[in-house]
Amino acid sequence: xxxxxxxxxxxxxxxxxxxxxxxxxxxxxxxxxxxxxxxxxxxxxxxxxxxxxxxxxxxxxxxxxxxxxxxxxxxxxxxxxxxxxxxxxxxxxxxxxxxxxxxxxxxxxxxxxxxxxxxxxxxxxxxxxxxxxxxxxxxxxxxxxxxxxxxxxxxxxxxxxxxxxxxxxxxxxxxxxxxxxxxxxxxxxxxxxxxxxxxxxxxxxxxxxxxxxxxxxxxxxxxxxxxxxxxxxx
Amino acid sequence: xxxxxxxxxxxxxxxxxxxxxxxxxxxxxxxxxxxxxxxxxxxxxxxxxxxxxxxxxxxxxxxxxxxxxxxxxxxxxxxxxxxxxxxxxxxxxxxxxxxxxxxxxxxxxxxxxxxxxxxxxxxxxxxxxxxxxxxxxxxxxxxxxxxxxxxxxxxxxxxxxxxxxxxxxxxxxxxxxxxxxxxxxxxxxxxxxxxxxxxxxxxxxxxxxxxxxxxxxxxxxxxxxxxxxxxxxxxxxxxxxxxxxxxxxxxxxxxxxxxxxxxxxxxxxxxxxxxxxxxxxxxxxxxxxxxxxx
Ligand SMILES: Nc1ncnc2c1ncn2[C@@H]1O[C@H](COP(=O)(O)OP(=O)(O)OP(=O)(O)O)[C@@H](O)[C@H]1O
Ligand SMILES: [Mg+2]
Numbered sequence: 448x449x450x451x452x453x454x455x456x457x458x459x460x461x462x463x464x465x466x467x468x469x470x471x472x473x474x475x476x477x478x479x480x481x482x483x484x485x486x487x488x489x490x491x492x493x494x495x496x497x498x499x500x501x502x503x504x505x506x507x508x509x510x511x512x513x514x515x516x517x518x519x520x521x522x523x524x525x526x527x528x529x530x531x532x533x534x535x536x537x538x539x540x541x542x543x544x545x546x547x548x549x550x551x552x553x554x555x556x557x558x559x560x561x562x563x564x565x566x567x568x569x570x571x572x573x574x575x576x577x578x579x580x581x582x583x584x585x586x587x588x589x590x591x592x593x594x595x596x597x598x599x600x601x602x603x604x605x606x607x608x609x610x611x612x613x614x615x616x617x618x619x620x621x622x623x624x625x626x627x628x629x630x631x632x633x634x635x636x637x638x639x640x641x642x643x644x645x646x647x648x649x650x651x652x653x654x655x656x657x658x659x660x661x662x663x664x665x666x667x668x669x670x671x672x673x674x675x676x677x678x679x680x681x
Numbered sequence: 682x683x684x685x686x687x688x689x690x691x692x693x694x695x696x697x698x699x700x701x702x703x704x705x706x707x708x709x710x711x712x713x714x715x716x717x718x719x720x721x722x723x724x725x726x727x728x729x730x731x732x733x734x735x736x737x738x739x740x741x742x743x744x745x746x747x748x749x750x751x752x753x754x755x756x757x758x759x760x761x762x763x764x765x766x767x768x769x770x771x772x773x774x775x776x777x778x779x780x781x782x783x784x785x786x787x788x789x790x791x792x793x794x795x796x797x798x799x800x801x802x803x804x805x806x807x808x809x810x811x812x813x814x815x816x817x818x819x820x821x822x823x824x825x826x827x828x829x830x831x832x833x834x835x836x837x838x839x840x841x842x843x844x845x846x847x848x849x850x851x852x853x854x855x856x857x858x859x860x861x862x863x864x865x866x867x868x869x870x871x872x873x874x875x876x877x878x879x880x881x882x883x884x885x886x887x888x889x890x891x892x893x894x895x896x897x898x899x900x901x902x903x904x905x906x907x908x909x910x911x912x913x914x915x916x917x918x919x920x921x922x923x924x925x926x927x928x929x930x931x932x933x934x935x936x937x938x939x940x941x942x943x944x945x946x947x948x949x950x951x952x953x954x955x956x957x958x959x960x961x962x963x964x965x966x967x968x969x970x971x972x973x974x975x
Contacts, residue, residue, distance in 0.1 A: 495866055521868035533863045535856045546856050549849055550868030598868070 448473040448633055449494070449602060453503035456486075456493050456657075463489050465657040466503065469635075471602065476624060476634040478644045478665065480679050481654035487637040488530055490654065491604045494635075495527040496520050507602070521550065524601030528608060532591040536580040540571055543579045543590055544597055551598035564593045567623070585616035592623070602633040609640045621647055641679045645669045653678045691820030693942045694935060699827035699896075701934020702834035706889035707911035708918065708926035709841070710882030716858040716921030717878045720769060721777060724784040725911065726904025727791035728883040732757045732890025733899040734795055737806055746809035749891060750833075757887025758880040765879035770872065788904070795901045803900030812895075830892050837888065838927065845923075854878060858921065906949075910937075913956045919969020928967055 449471040456464035464486050471477045479487050492498045494505050496517030505512040512520055535543055544561050548554045565572035568589045574582060579590060588608055595603055609617045617640070624634060624647050638644035645651060645665045653661035653668075655678050661668075668674060707729060714722050732753050739749040768787065772779040808826045815822035845851035853874055857864040865871050890904075897903070914933050918925025936955055941948040959966065 497862060497866065516870070517862075517865045518868050518870045521866060527866050529863075533860055535859050535863065537859060538852075538856060542852055542856075545852060546864070546867055549853055549864075550870075554849070594867070 448508060449635070450506040451490075451494065451504070452506070454490070454493060454505060455502045456489050456498045457500040458489075458498075463657050464493065464501075467654065467657070467659055469652055469659065471633060471635050473601075473633055474628065474631055475650065476628050476636060476648045478648035478651040479635065479637045479654060480639075480641050480644065480651060482678060485654045485678075486657040487654060488606055489657075491527060491606055491635070491637060494520075494604060495525060497527075518550065521598075521600075526595040526598070526600035526603040528588075528591050528595045528603065528605045530606040530610070532584075532587045534579045534582070534587045534590055536578070538579055540575045540577055540579050540582070540590060543594055544571070547594035547597040553598055560597050564597050568593050585612040588612055588620070589616070592620070596627075596632075600632070602635065603627070604635040604637075606637045607639055608636075609638065609643065617643070641675060642669065688821045689942070690939075692823055693938050695818065695820075695823050695831075696827065697935035697938030698931060699830045699934070700938055701931035702831050703889050703893050703907070704911055704914045704934055705834055705927050705930030706837065706885050706892070707907065708914040708930050709838075709923055710885040711911055711915050712918070712921055712923055712926045713854075713878055714882040715915070716923075717854065717861075718765075718769075718773075718780075718875045719777065720780040720784070720879075722784050722879075722882065723781060723908070724764070724788040724791065725883070725886050726908025727788035728757050728761065728886040728904075729890040729893070729907060730795065730899070730901065730904035731760070731791060732887025733806070733894040733903060734799060734890075735887065736891035736894055737799075737804055737899050740806065746812075750888070753891040754884040754888040757890075758884025761883025762876055762880040764883070765876050769879070770876075773875075788908075792901050792904070799901070801901065803898050803903075805898045806894040808895040826895055830896070833888075833892060837885070841923075850874075850877075910952055913952050915966075917956055917959045917966050919966030921970070922966070922968035925966055925968035 449469070451467055451469040454464050454467040455462070467486070467490055469477070469479070469490070479490060481487055489498060493501045494512065496512070496515065501513060503513070507523055507525060510523065512523070535546065538546070541561065544564055545557060548557050548560060553560060565575060570586050571590055571593060574586065579587065582590060592605070592608065608620055621643060624636070627634060636644055636648065645668055648665040651663060651665050651668045652659050653674060660678060661674055663671070707725060711722060711725055714720050735756050736749045736753045739752060740746065744752070764787065768783055769780050772783060812826040812829050815824050816828065818828070845854060853864060853869055857869070857871060857874055861871050910933065914929045915926055917933065918929030933952055933955065936951050937948045940951040
């Protein structure tokens with residue numbers, strides 16, 4: 448479904464991604480792990496179109512993404528939940544959710560889809576008219592995920608969704624990933640919480656200094672203490 | 682005597698509000714454009730002046746004032762679209778100074794072009810017949826046309842507010858001013874939004890120019906001073922804040938008109954004194970977000 452080949456990325460003159468290859472098949476949860484500064488965020492940002500200087504190939508359902516502007520990639524079915532969540536301050540929870548549909552062809556079903564999202568995330572329902580910036584970190588993460596899911600993407604990329612979130616919410620979130628997978632949503636997940644992530648994932652890639660250094664099934668990697676020690680210790 | 686002074690102050694207050702209304706129309710456009718595009722539009726005064734001249738030209742060719750009131754903002758808005766699309770868009774992502782210098786140069790070109798076509802001297806513009814005369818507003822007789830300027834501004838502000846708060850495009854504008862990247866990855870072609878916002882801003886400037894024309898006539902240089910004053914308004918109100926533009930616009934209008942009552946030669950100075958005081962006490966302006974410019 449997603450085929451990343453020889454993906455290179457630069458920030459100014461610094462060469463960050465040095466020919467990354469990743470495959471994600473339909474319905475899989477694929478995990479991308481690695482140390483701080485390894486290039487995980489840059490990989491996701493390059494796929495969604497937020498890195499200016501990139502080269503190589505990102506094929507999504509047979510179509511080259513690198514030639515498309517970021518907004519067009521949304522319409523192909525790609526979604527991205529950034530590390531910093533990026534809830535829009537000043538807007539209430541409902542408007543943040545509506546924003547997820549604003550350009551979507553499902554916009555005419557806004558009332559129904561917003562209601563559905565609040566059923567999946569009851570915490571958001573209680574705070575629907577609240578300025579989104581007043582939500583707790585975990586609630587903001589839920590909102591960011593709900594906003595990305597509301598337009599029914601085919602593939603969602605999440606950047607460290609469990610970071611700084613209380614354990615109950617982390618449990619809820621990983622349950623959600625399982626449910627999404629069951630519904631046929633494909634997930635590319637970046638996580639520091641390696642064990643947790645590998646427990647829901649099908650396969651995993653390990654990135655280090657902008658290079659994919661290892662690739663295995665989630666079970667194999669979960670059992671591989673050496674690799675985990677070497678590339679994933681925080 | 683006491684009554685007379687109170688009356689005079691009351692009337693001067695309304696005069697200030699009418700002047701403030703023009704500042705508001707200009708500052709709202711500047712603020713929208715800066716808030717969304719991070720473009721400091723130095724051509725805003727030129728668009729204002731063009732609005733007055735296009736209005737003059739339409740009136741000279743037998744178009745009535747009310748039709749001009751619709752056509753002028755549309756024409757200047759359309760010109761804004763053209764300018765954004767062809768001149769400003771290539772400069773995005775290069776920082777504040779490129780579009781600033783571009784619009785600065787553009788404003789000189791527009792002023793020169795108007796001089797070529799209309800000459801260096803100004804023209805008076807007649808107040809439309811039905812808006813001539815004065816009405817009793819309680820504190821005395823006040824020119825009807827100035828009341829109309831205030832009313833027209835209120836209508837525009839209410840319309841703009843509804844547009845921003847109640848429409849999908851308004852939601853995109855509000856979100857896009859805070860976080861354009863997020864809006865992009867949610868499928869919005871932000872370049873198109875910027876284009877339209879620039880057009881709205883220049884359209885409002887054109888409208889302000891037309892509204893100002895019967896008050897002060899038109900001359901090619903009319904955009905210069907009011908642009909400087911409108912920048913003061915956006916700074917005092919807080920860069921990028923629309924509410925700030927409204928409050929500060931009215932305040933600056935009233936301050937100018939009150940100072941000119943007591944010390945006419947001080948009225949322009951008063952504007953900048955007000956700005957200095959506000960910036961000392963509250964560097965981000967009334968409603969600005971701290972650190973926006975850093
Ligand atoms: N906007 C930027 N400008 C310049 N360099 C950047 C920028 N963003 C990231 N980098 C650099 O690129 C490299 C990869 O960063 P990236 O954010 O992709 O790492 P990461 O794996 O997501 O790390 P973390 O686990 O800390 O989130 C790092 O060396 C980082 O310093
Ligand atoms: Mg990261």
